[in-house]
Amino acid sequence: MxxxxxxxxxxxxxxxxxxxxxxxxxxxxxxxxxxxxxxxxxxxxxxxxxxxxxxxxxxxxxxxxxxxxxxxxxxxxxxxxxxxxxxIESKSDKKFAPILPDFALCHECEQEYNDPNNTRYKYPFINCTNCGPRFSIIKALPYDRINTTMNKFNMCKTCHDEYTNPLDHRYHAQPISCPDCGPTMSLKTKNAEILSIKNDAIKQAAKLINDGKILAVKGLGGYHLICKATCEQTVSTLRERKQRPHKPFAIMCRDISQAKTIANINKHEEQLIKSNLKPIVLLQAKAQSQIAKNVAPNLDKLGIMLPFSGIHLALFEYLDCAIIATSANISAEPVIYDEISLKNHLNDVIDYYLDHDRDIYSPSDDSIAYVINDKHYFVRTSRGLHPYFIHTKYKKQATILALGAELKNQFAIYHNSLIMISPYIGDLKNVATFDRFKSVLKLFVDTYELKFDYAIADMHPYFLNTKYAQELGLNIIKAQHHQAHLLSVIFENNLSIEKEYVGFAFDGTGYGLDGNIWGGEILKIKGREIKRLYKFDEILLIGGENSIKNISQIALSVILKYDLIKEANWFLQNFDKIKLKNLTKLHFAAKNCVKTSSIGRIFDAFAAVILRKYSISYEAQSGMELEALYDESLDVAYELEICNGIIGYKKAFINALKDKPKVAATAFINGLANVILAIAKEQKSEILLSGGVFLNQQLTKRLHFILKQNDIKYYENIKFGANDSNICIGQLQYALIGEEHER
Missing domain, CATH: 3.30.70.100 (Alpha-Beta Plaits)
Structure with missing residues (x-):
């Protein structure tokens, strides 16, 4: 019937x-x-x-x-x-379809790319409904070709027949093209002189890379800086030109077989690196590989990705080794995606550039991930992941802007039960990145014709995104930074907002309820209510933000706080005597100093003495280098003292001043895990873990082990990332609590 x-x-x-x-x-x-x-x-x-x-x-x-x-x-x-x-045709009065992220080449297109009998054999711009550019080419909705940067390319009959056939995997694939009607590759000198086009351009570009040259290569969402990953001299040249002395570079391998020659890859890591996301995956480096040691100095992990577009597959037809593929940008600025900016800003970095004439309207970065206990964790969510749209069960009819943090910024929008999360934007203290924040926000506002009822922001009084929202005339609600971290865990894990949890919010910086910089917080949280149960013993950042890169000054602050001048004599001898005297005066006078309980800064202090390191050149360098020293075979842990709600680390620091680096790094990380366990057992509560410190894989793995051993239920950020990129999610959760109780 x-x-x-x-x-x-x-x-x-x-x-x-x-x-x-x-x-x-x-x-x-x-x-x-x-x-x-x-x-x-x-x-x-x-x-x-x-x-x-x-x-x-x-x-x-x-x-x-x-x-x-x-x-x-x-x-x-x-x-x-x-x-x-x-x-049948869409029935719509509004433009409401999700803006999708760019996706890596699908398996079917990759097979066609390698098929000599296929029309798109070795075609760099091959894509279909299941893969290819989206976010980077969309100018407006609805998502039709006329509203994308592909509009200038007229479809040939073959492409049009596929585009209009519901049984074809290119049905309504807006970027559809072929060698007869699509974009063109061109190799250019840094003065924009065209040297060759199409396959000759790719072949010649690969030869230049093999010869040790540094090229910018335009891909899906922007340019990569590309060079040989096996030549220390070439890598050194790139570091000098880019002024990036230590921060690791990402590597692109031809295929999984090549990746396995340079890193240990288990089946879950292989699944992730080969997935349709094709993210950069952080993998354990093999000691004996051809990769230059200065690709990731002092680290035991490499960030590796596989080719995610036909452009990269085409290059690997002629490359003789794995390559560095790092975002083409000035340090801390967004990825460059147009030819004019490339010539204006990176002319002194590159030797040549491989270009194409499919315009990028909105840039996107590579996503970054890793695997712990068979789960995929994300550090940065962009290509393949974000923009991200979530249909919720909230019924409130409102439009709310969650501005996110100032560092690792992403914003989120709630609109009548739908949540839209932006792609990764970056650190808004940089003018170019802040301009990107405004342009991506404008894209969402214009596309969906949004009018915000109010915005929710971090409590910090001077964040640029908060000031911008004020300039727009928006009413603003403020949520405490670490509360937002923990609320993001509640949201991601769909936990009850009526229940009480104990949350561990460990990061580098967050404006506290008392006006000081927090970052080592144990909070009791229920709905919008928080109570600070414990904090790490506060130190003074001598010279304020200036000490964040000069980590010896943070170590000095710990030494002076705990009166460890005798124990730290060997360390202090490396200071200029006049500078040491002046810094000591500032500390005891508490002038030009900022008080903080941040675990990120405590990591810096321990790293300074364990690694004999007096400065760092990139964020999280201390934690990453300590993680590289961690030795799972060592059964050691520093004891952290808990007294009257304060977690002290005097004894641990004394030991770190004299222990061997591997022992000290391992004992410090295990000590942090143990103090979390001790408080969790005392509080007898389910716990939440969030903040950038939990991106430390050794700390997280140790925590997982001892919490499971003690039958303690814990929740964490997995798909939204533990760092400040999750703040916008927590802010929205804060705004929506009380409006509805179910998602």
Whole structure:
């Protein structure tokens, strides 16, 4: 017996091949009906036998396209009858489809790329409905070719036939093109003189890279700086030109086999690095490999990714080794994505550049991830992940802007039950990055015609994004930084907001309720209520922010606080005597000093004495180098003292001043894990873990082990990242608490 059914499907169901997927299933299961997009997702009506409908519903989830995600299905009876099945035009009064991130090349396109009989054999711009650029080329919605930077390329008949065929995997793939109608590669000197085009350009570019030259290569969301990863001299030249003395470079390998020659890769790491995200994956480096030691100095891990576009596959046809593929930018600025900016800012860095004429409208960075205990954790969420749209169960009709943090910024928007999360933007203290924040926000506002009811911001009084929101005339609610970290864990893990938790918020900087800089906080949290249970013993940052890179000054602060001048005599001898005298005066007078309880700064202090290091050149360098020294075979842990709500580390610091580096690094990290365990056992509560310090893999692995041993339930950030990129999520959760109690 036939019946009519109507489905309302929401989630990631537009621009991902969902309607042709439905069309294929309809033909397979003898369904008649229609499917179309509208403002809230996909609407589907079918007329068929009950058994066929049941088989269709099972296949709907089991065979879902790789980029699609179903968040909710509403099913109702329907009186409409049909004689065939068709895809009909969208029914929309508003522009509401999600802006999707750029995706790495899918398996089917990669097979076609390598097939000599295929039209797109070795074609650098090959893509389909399941892969390729999205966010980087969209200028407006609806997501039609006319609203993308592909509009200037007219489809040939072959591409048009594929584009209009519901059974083809390029059906409505807006970036569709082929060698006859698509973009063109060109190799240029740094003065923009064209040396060669198309495949000759790629071949010549690869030869230059093999010869030790440094090239900028335009990809999906911007340019990469690319050079040989096996030549120390070439890497040194790149470091000198880019003024990046120590921060590790990402590596791109030809394939998983090449990646396994330079790093240890388990099956879960292999799954991640080969996934359709193609992120940079942090992997344990092999001691004996051909990769130059100065690619990641003093670290035991390498950030490795595989080619994620036809452009990179084409280069590897002619490359003779793995390559450095790092964002083409000035330090701390956004990735460069247009030719003019490349010539203006990196002309002294590059020797040549490999360009193409598909314009990038919005840049995107590479996502970064790692694996712990078979789970995929994300450090940076951009290409393949963000923008990210979540359909929630909140019913509030409002539009709320969560501004996020100033460092590692991402913003989020709540609009009538939908949450939109921006891609990674970066550190807003930089003018170019702040301009990017404003331009990406404008893209969302203009695209969805948003008018904010209010904004929610960090408590810090001088953040640029907060000032910008004030200039826009928005009413602003403020949420404490570390509370937002913990609320992001509650949101991500769909935890009850009525329940009480103990949260560990460990990071580098966050404006505290008392006006001081927090960062080593143990908070009792329930809904919007927080109570500070413990904090790490505060130190003074002598010289304020100036000491963040000069970590010897942070160590000096600990030495002076705990009166350890005798024990630290060997360390202090390396200071200029006059400078040491002046810094000591500032400390005891508390002039030009900032008080902080930050674990990030305590890491810096320990790193200074353990590593005999007096300054660092990039954020988290201290923690990463201590992590590299960690030795799982050592059963050592420094004891941290807990007294009257203060966690002290005097004894630990004394030991660190005299212990061997491996012992000291291991004992310090294990000591931090042990103090978390001790407080968790005392509080007898489920715990939350958030903040950039928990990106330290050795600390996290140790914590997982001892918390599970003691049957303590813990929750953490996994897909949204533990660092400040999750602040916007916590801010939105803070705003929505009290509006609705269920998501």
């Amino acid at each position: 036939k019946q009519g059914v109507r489905y309302e499907i929401s989630g990631l169901v537009q621009g991902v091949g969902f309607r042709p997927f439905i069309y294929t299933l309809a033909k397979k299961f003898n369904l008649n009906g229609e499917v179309y997009n509208d403002d809230s997702g996909v609407k589907l009506k079918i007329w068929a036998n009950q058994n066929d409908i049941k088989a269709f519903e099972k296949a709907l989830f089991n065979e879902l396209p790789q980029l699609a995600r179903i968040d909710e299905i509403i099913k109702q009876d329907c009186d409409d009858k049909f004689n065939d099945f068709s895809i």
